[in-house]
Amino acid sequence: MLANRKLILAHFWFAFALFGVALTLGAWQMFIRSPIGTWLSNPELYYRSLTAHGTVMGYVFPTLVAMGFGYAISESALEQRLVGVRWAWTGFWLIVVGSVMAVIPIALGRASVLYTFYPPLIGNVFYYLGVVLVVVGSWIWVALMSINLRVWRRAHPGAPVPLAMFANVAGSYLWAWTAVGAALELLLQIIPVAAGLKNTIDAGLARIFFSWTLHAIVYFWLMPTYIAYYTIVPRAIGGRVYSDTMARISFILFLVVAMPIGMHHTFADPQVGAGFKFIHSAFTALVALPTLLTVFTICASVEIAARLRGGRGLFGWIRALPWDNPMMLALAFSFVMLGFGGAGGLINMSYQLDASIHNTQWITGHFHLIFGGAIVIIYFAIAYDLWPHLTGRELIDMRLIRTQLWLWFIGMIVTTFPWHWVGILGMPRRMAYFDFGDPAIAPQALSVILSVIGGFILLTSGILFLVILARGMRAPQADAGAYRFALAVHQPTIVPVALNTHALWVALMIVLTITNYGYPILNLATSAGTSVPAVYVGAQ
Amino acid sequence: MSTRDLFTFRNRHFTIGVGITAAILIVTAVAGFVVLPFAQPWARFTSIWDAICSAAGVPQRTTSVAAQAQDKRLSEVVLTSRTLSRPSQEAIGRGATLAQRCAICHGPTGISRADSPNLAGQYAAVIYKELHDFRSGARSNAVMSPFAVNLTDDEIADLSNYYAYLPRPPAYHPTPLLPKPNIVIYGAPLRGIAPCGACHGSLDNKTGSPWLEGQSEAYMKAQLQAFASDERRNDISQQMRNIARALTPQEIEAAAAYYASQPPDVVKAVD
Numbered sequence: 061m062l063a064n065r066k067l068i069l070a071h072f073w074f075a076f077a078l079f080g081v082a083l084t085l086g087a088w089q090m091f092i093r094s095p096i097g098t099w100l101s102n103p104e105l106y107y108r109s110l111t112a113h114g115t116v117m118g119y120v121f122p123t124l125v126a127m128g129f130g131y132a133i134s135e136s137a138l139e140q141r142l143v144g145v146r147w148a149w150t151g152f153w154l155i156v157v158g159s160v161m162a163v164i165p166i167a168l169g170r171a172s173v174l175y176t177f178y179p180p181l182i183g184n185v186f187y188y189l190g191v192v193l194v195v196v197g198s199w200i201w202v203a204l205m206s207i208n209l210r211v212w213r214r215a216h217p218g219a220p221v222p223l224a225m226f227a228n229v230a231g232s233y234l235w236a237w238t239a240v241g242a243a244l245e246l247l248l249q250i251i252p253v254a255a256g257l258k259n260t261i262d263a264g265l266a267r268i269f270f271s272w273t274l275h276a277i278v279y280f281w282l283m284p285t286y287i288a289y290y291t292i293v294p295r296a297i298g299g300r301v302y303s304d305t306m307a308r309i310s311f312i313l314f315l316v317v318a319m320p321i322g323m324h325h326t327f328a329d330p331q332v333g334a335g336f337k338f339i340h341s342a343f344t345a346l347v348a349l350p351t352l353l354t355v356f357t358i359c360a361s362v363e364i365a366a367r368l369r370g371g372r373g374l375f376g377w378i379r380a381l382p383w384d385n386p387m388m389l390a391l392a393f394s395f396v397m398l399g400f401g402g403a404g405g406l407i408n409m410s411y412q413l414d415a416s417i418h419n420t421q422w423i424t425g426h427f428h429l430i431f432g433g434a435i436v437i438i439y440f441a442i443a444y445d446l447w448p449h450l451t452g453r454e455l456i457d458m459r460l461i462r463t464q465l466w467l468w469f470i471g472m473i474v475t476t477f478p479w480h481w482v483g484i485l486g487m488p489r490r491m492a493y494f495d496f497g498d499p500a501i502a503p504q505a506l507s508v509i510l511s512v513i514g515g516f517i518l519l520t521s522g523i524l525f526l527v528i529l530a531r532g533m534r535a536p537q538a539d540a541g542a543y544r545f546a547l548a549v550h551q552p553t554i555v556p557v558a559l560n561t562h563a564l565w566v567a568l569m570i571v572l573t574i575t576n577y578g579y580p581i582l583n584l585a586t587s588a589g590t591s592v593p594a595v596y597v598g599a600q
Numbered sequence: 601m602s603t604r605d606l607f608t609f610r611n612r613h614f615t616i617g618v619g620i621t622a623a624i625l626i627v628t629a630v631a632g633f634v635v636l637p638f639a640q641p642w643a644r645f646t647s648i649w650d651a652i653c654s655a656a657g658v659p660q661r662t663t664s665v666a667a668q669a670q671d672k673r674l675s676e677v678v679l680t681s682r683t684l685s686r687p688s689q690e691a692i693g694r695g696a697t698l699a700q701r702c703a704i705c706h707g708p709t710g711i712s713r714a715d716s717p718n719l720a721g722q723y724a725a726v727i728y729k730e731l732h733d734f735r736s737g738a739r740s741n742a743v744m745s746p747f748a749v750n751l752t753d754d755e756i757a758d759l760s761n762y763y764a765y766l767p768r769p770p771a772y773h774p775t776p777l778l779p780k781p782n783i784v785i786y787g788a789p790l791r792g793i794a795p796c797g798a799c800h801g802s803l804d805n806k807t808g809s810p811w812l813e814g815q816s817e818a819y820m821k822a823q824l825q826a827f828a829s830d831e832r833r834n835d836i837s838q839q840m841r842n843i844a845r846a847l848t849p850q851e852i853e854a855a856a857a858y859y860a861s862q863p864p865d866v867v868k869a870v871d
Contacts, residue, residue: 101785102803103795259680316621333657338632339625346624495789557606558613564606568621575625579656587659593678596807 062132062543063141065450067148071128072443072450074156075121076526082116083522085109090475090515095496095505103492107172110490112163114175117432119194120159122281125439126235127151127201129284130228132446134205136543137222137291138212144204151204154197162190170598174490176274177242177250179266182594185254188246195239202232220555223307224291224545230311231283233566234276234318237573241272241322253594260591264331265584271322272577279318279347281431285394285438286310289358292445294546296387299365304548306357308559313350315565317343320576324409328418331590336580337411343576344409351402355395362391364549386461390441393469397433401426404480422483425476432518433472437465440525447532448540455532464528467521475514478507675738675834677729679808684724687761695762698755701747711769715816721768721864726810728760730834739834768864769814778861781854783847791846796855802862808836817860824852 062068089109091097100106135142142148164186165171171183209221209229221229245266252258290307294300301307323340326332363377371377382388404426407413417423444461448454455461482504487494496505558564584590609615637643637651645651654660699710702719706712710720719727733739734748735756751759782788784802787795797803801811812820826832827844835841844852 099786101780101797103798104804316617331657333655334637335629335632335652335655336657338636338655339628342624342628342632491789493786493789498790500790556613558611558617561606564614564617567607568617572621572625583657583659 062135062449064131064135064145064148065452067142067145067152068128068132068446069450070152071124071131072446073529074152074159075124075128076443076529078116078124078159079121080522080526082113082121083519085113086117087515087519089113090512093491093493094508094512096509096512099493104169104172106492107174107490108166108169111172111174112166115162115166115191116159118175118277119191120155122284122431122435122439123194123198123235124155125442126231126280126284127155127198129287129442129446130201130205130232132449132543133224133228133287133545134208137224137228137545138208140208140212140215142204143208143211147200148204151197151200154193154200158190158193158195158197160190161193162187165190168598172597176270177245177266179245179250179253179261179263180592180594181597182250182254182261183597185251188251188254192243192246192251195243199236199239202236205229205232220552221560222545223301223304223548224287226308226560227283227287227290227311230315230562230565231280231287233562234283234315234569235280237566237569238273238276238280238319241269241274244272245269259594261594262584262591264329264590265581267326267329268323268332268577268580268584271325272319272573273322274325275322275344276318278427278431279314281435283314284442285435286314286354288438288442288445289354289391289394290361291545292442293358293387293391294361294365295544296445297362297365297382297385297391298368299361299546301546301548302357302360302364304550304552305555305559306353307548308555310350310353310357312559312565313353314347315562316568316572317346317349319569320572321347321409323576323580324414327411327414331584332580336576339576341409341411343572345406348402348406351398355398358391358395361546362388384458384462386444386458386465387441389462389465390437393465394434394437397429397437397469397472401430401434405430417483419489420483421479421487421489424489425479425483428479429472429476433469433476437468437472440465440468443525443529446543447529448538449543451533451535452537452539453532453535454538454540455528456535457528457531460524460528464521464524467517467524471514471517471521473514475511475518478511478514482507672833673737675729675733675836676736677732679725679728684728684757684760687724687757687765691758692762692765694755695758695760695765698751698759699762702759705743710763710766712816715818717810717815717819718769718864719763720766722763722810723805724760724764725808726760727763728756729808731756731759733834739832770863777863778858781851781858783851783855784858788846788851793843793846796859800859811864812859813862814864815859817856820856820859821852824856828852 089106092100092106131142131148134140162171165184166187168184171187173181173183173187177188205228209225212225213219213221249261249266249269253261290301290310321340321344323332323337324344327337327341362381363371365382366377366380369380369382371380404422407417408423408426444455485501485504487501487504494501494504494508496502496508605611606614633652633655634648637645637655643651645654699706700708705714705716706719710722711718730739731748731751734741734744735751737745780797780802783793784796787793787798795803796812799806799809801813805811823832824844824847827835827840828847830841833841847855
């Protein structure tokens, strides 16, 4: 029962079109700084491209996917028409305008500051305003998700909120609060300097504000994927969710512990006290918990499907799974990448281990494996699953879909494994080129070439993805029926209020943010002499 | 159940949720602020409060170590977006009058015939900074320093605007155009040297960096050597000194010869 198909399709198409552009830039970046490309005589072009790649892939693409998917969940899981459709379109257009506004200064070379902003580098003010518009547009979505749930609750007092919507709203609250860090950095610090009202900036404080956003944003990117794990995969492969309660607890845990952990990005920053670094490190370790719970629950749910299909034995059931089903394939690939990426993440969050890979290509490899791999491959699966319901047409070529998913998986492994390796060898991140002729790093050339090949496999897969979706717009019409979510083994009839509402967990999230960020921010904000002169990009 | 029933210790979920969160926070805080600071072999804390403040990152000044006295002057130039904005015609005229005393070395039209820098068309910010540094002593030169020492702030701004206003020298250098050396275009990534062209033209220009095309080869070489030997110290955060120290003599020759052979009219116009 998707009434606002155009709205959802608009979000998805704009997201995927920008994704295609950013993916192409990414492949070019890998090529140009590898031993097979000639050195780029103007490194600024590399940083320009890197800024565009990061801004699109970090801010615009996942936000739009989460929004489009969120609207679809709201309409189908709650079985009620979306309230506030006009506002939803307003949010969408704000994001479109914001994206264009941000991309123009980047293309002109006036905002090559990377998507992480890196003050005291200061780019053109319109770049930052564009990012702000994107965030404001997404906040409209947050409000709409909350309002739609409230409308549903009024009509269904005391009833358990469908899991998909419960998780979706948890994700939206997480985003609303985590975006506040970057918003404070932009509004209080960067934009006044970019607009020429100030000439100095406290770069250390800005980094703390950004770390507030930077880690929990990853869990916001992750939310659609986890929602799909729990509520789409079991249905698509003919199983049931092993435990609805476990699912709710996982999402609640993400809400509480995804936020107060961002300072593990600032382990090498001298302006942060070691005590706070330790607390953030410990809480980062905790965030592995909901992921482990999820892996357990989903493996159990998948086993249910396999046994329903006649699977036998301790591991023999694995063969009985529907491996030709794209959703099954995507889930398996996603778990493999999540496993490796998660293991790497445990190294990043440990203060001592981090020292050996901090600011190296290991980090780039890590977040591409987790986000580009484990998360985005499920975005593809979500799009494939929703497409027939959005277009009213069938996706016919399952083989092509499987090929696309295989290519993405292979491409991501081939790209990121050598990246991790050269990171351990000490190759720094964010370099426009390397002198592979020097004996010191000549042995790394082979690994870098391998990852370039992976990059082009990814590009091929990305193009295939867009082709499949475009062909799906012109396929023969077919009624896909109502869009449904997976049922649990024990469908909830009564859910305790704590697991049916978000208030307690949002409160804990805010309290932990205050305990873990309050003093460091206050300390830096009130210390004199912590600001440095701004460095304006492209200024003369 | 309403939210009133949620936020109460009678609600098991509330008690457990808040309890576990608080317990983890307290345990990690005790470990991070008390146990671990004292576990450091170098720890010399006078009290627990001292350890907590240290772990929290409270800025501390140790009185036992005196701050190192700075015997050499550093550049103190502050350039804001309003410092040199929109010079009036009168200001440029005043600059022209003042510039007559510079003509003996820098040429009556800002084009030198004495291995001094050509100033015609140089960025205003560059001249502004160098004159300030000569005046303050951050940069010194037997000929130049006495000229700068009596200039006022306004006179420095007028001179900067006047020279920036002059047309750049025409391409008169007889040497054939040399190919771009690697050091100018790529730098040396493994020695941490950024390309010369990333700040000084050919690729990009950064605020405060002069364009170098058509400048005297002998002058540029001498300046690079002065940076390398720490004789010249008015670069911000040692950026030129760090580069010059890492350059080989051949690279210094190549960069100076290349920029000297380039016609100034190819300077990338970014202003």
